[in-house]
Amino acid sequence: MSTTAQLPxxxxxxxxxxxxxxxxxxxxxALRAHAxxxxxxAVVKSEAYGHGALxxxxxxxxxxxxxxxxxxxxxxxxxxxxxxxxxxxRIMCWLWTPGGPxxxxxxxDIDVSVSGMWALREVIEAARRAGRxxxxxxxxxxxxxxxxxxxxxxxxxxxxAAVQAEAEGLVRVTxxxxxxxxxxxxxxxxxxxxxxxxxxxxxxxxxxxxxxEVRHIANSxxxxxxxxxxxxxxxxxxxxxxxxxxxxxxxxxxxxxxxVMTLSASLALVKQVPGGHGVSYGHGYTTPGDTTLGLVPLGxxxxxxxxxxGTGPVLIGGKWRTVAGRIAMDQFVVDLGGDEPPVxxxxxxxxxxxRGEPTAEDWAQAAGTIAYEIVTRxxxxxxxxxxxxxxxxxxxxxxxxxxxxxxxx
Numbered sequence: 001m002s003t004t005a006q007l008p009x010x011x012x013x014x015x016x017x018x019x020x021x022x023x024x025x026x027x028x029x030a031l032r033a034h035a036x037x038x039x040x041x042a043v044v045k046s047e048a049y050g051h052g053a054l055x056x057x058x059x060x061x062x063x064x065x066x067x068x069x070x071x072x073x074x075x076x077x078x079x080x081x082x083x084x085x086x087x088x089x090r091i092m093c094w095l096w097t098p099g100g101p102x103x104x105x106x107x108x109d110i111d112v113s114v115s116g117m118w119a120l121r122e123v124i125e126a127a128r129r130a131g132r133x134x135x136x137x138x139x140x141x142x143x144x145x146x147x148x149x150x151x152x153x154x155x156x157x158x159x160x161a162a163v164q165a166e167a168e169g170l171v172r173v174t175x176x177x178x179x180x181x182x183x184x185x186x187x188x189x190x191x192x193x194x195x196x197x198x199x200x201x202x203x204x205x206x207x208x209x210x211x212x213e214v215r216h217i218a219n220s221x222x223x224x225x226x227x228x229x230x231x232x233x234x235x236x237x238x239x240x241x242x243x244x245x246x247x248x249x250x251x252x253x254x255x256x257x258x259x260v261m262t263l264s265a266s267l268a269l270v271k272q273v274p275g276g277h278g279v280s281y282g283h284g285y286t287t288p289g290d291t292t293l294g295l296v297p298l299g300x301x302x303x304x305x306x307x308x309x310g311t312g313p314v315l316i317g318g319k320w321r322t323v324a325g326r327i328a329m330d331q332f333v334v335d336l337g338g339d340e341p342p343v344x345x346x347x348x349x350x351x352x353x354x355r356g357e358p359t360a361e362d363w364a365q366a367a368g369t370i371a372y373e374i375v376t377r378x379x380x381x382x383x384x385x386x387x388x389x390x391x392x393x394x395x396x397x398x399x400x401x402x403x404x405x406x407x408x409x
Contacts, residue, residue, distance in 0.1 A: 013265075013266065014268075014297045015264065015297060015298045015302060015381075016383055017262070017385065018263075018264070019052060019260055019384050019386050020258075020261075021056070021387065022388030023258040023388070024242075028060050030255065034224055037230060038230040039066045039232065039233045040064065040065045040234055041066075041216070042057065043068075043069035043236060045237075049237065050261070051375065052384045053075065056260075066089060067233065067235075068089060069093075072093060073100055073101050073105050075093060076110045077105065077108055080110060091108075092175075093113065094113035095147070096113070106123070106135075111136075112137070113138075115148050116149055116158065117158060124165050127170045133171050134172070136162060137174055137175030137177055138158060138173060139178060139179075140176065140177070140178045140202075142194040142195075142217070143193060143197060144178070144181040159204065159205045159210060174213045175216065175233075176206075177215065177216045177217060180217060180218075180219055180221070183218075184245045185248065186225060186248065195226075195228065195229055198217050216231055216233035217231065218231070218235065219235055219236075220235075220240075238372050239257060241259065242259035243371045243375065258352055259351065265347050267316070267341060267342075267346075268295045268296070268343070269293075269343060270340055272290070272292050273291060274287070275288060278325075280326040282326060284310060285324040293335060293336065294334045295332075296314065296332050299329045305369065308323060308367040310322070310324070312367070313349075313363070313366065315357040316339075321335065334347070350362065
């Protein structure tokens with residue numbers, strides 16, 4: 001991920017994703033308060049959902065996260081090799097394929113997830129070659145139907161082999177874990193079923209001799225709404241970045257969270273056009289009368305969803321505007337309704353929303369997707385500009401506006 005640390009917030013950039021690390025630290029503290037009896041894992045996979053893995057990991061640890069979560073072993077190894085992550089912070093990764101860098105993970109003291117016998121065999125061999133035990137977490141498929149070991153004979157075989165390998169000094173079974181399918185849908189019947197199955201599978205493993213350091217199943221929505229699912233550790237992903245896992249369970253503010261990313265750009269052109277003027281590919285938008293058009297120099301190559309053509313909201317000059325016509329690879333147009341902001345004026349695509357700007361959730365609604373995807377897909381051409389790195393308040397905030405200002409164009 002391309003990042004620009006400590007770049008002055010007034011720098012004249014084509015586009016910028018301002019990452020408020022003070023908000024992230026506050027989110028960690030708020031999430032810890034929601035699960036006071038459990039340790040907290042800050043999930044920083046996929047470059048911290050597009051925010052920048054290392055800066056966000058450092059900020060989360062500074063605020064009290066004792067674990068960091070990644071999907072791939074490469075992500076985990078990069079964090080372990082980086083400066084600023086204390087050696088006693090646990091790092092876990094869970095998405096393995098045959099032939100992965102097991103030995104490197106063992107030697108780096110990474111907690112590796114194992115969902116089946118093939119993976120356990122590979123990590124045991126890596127531990128033999130490394131000359132030290134592997135930290136292994138056994139994942140149970142309690143109903144999500146993705147990764148994880150099936151209950152019954154498969155789980156019994158995996159647990160027995162892991163406990164035997166631990167007795168031989170080849171592994172340390174550090175965790176038993178699973179993942180919810182529908183925790184973001186309050187009252188969904190699968191939640192209670194998965195929680196009951198997890199308890200059963202944990203009880204079986206412990207009855208067979210497993211003595212895990214942590215048992216965990218709670219993701220962001222379960223951390224916020226299901227205290228009975230907290231166990232020893234909660235894994236917070238999207239909530240860490242101040243985005244609600246689902247509008248149905250509440251807004252970020254309802255949980256004491258604040259969005260961390262603000263995406264903005266500098267207008268590349270402002271021009272007057274007559275009525276009946278086609279805009280962008282296919283002329284999906286035609287100006288209804290004499291007006292002004294503004295060119296925003298971000299497009300789907302930067303992660304702006306093409307599906308939000310004609311619907312994506314932008315704050316310019318204190319007013320909400322709407323994408324006019326198709327979003328192209330590098331740019332899109334807004335109808336300014338006759339207003340003439342200067343070239344270089346700021347266009348705010350999304351942010352926390354309390355200064356009148358749209359939010360990532362607004363873009364998710366416009367594109368027919370989820371806010372997770374909106375922030376995670378912001379591409380490498382957009383510099384990440386980190387503010388409040390050391391606890392200082394951010395300068396050069398985005399322009400303000402009134403929430404609910406009528407969209408134009």
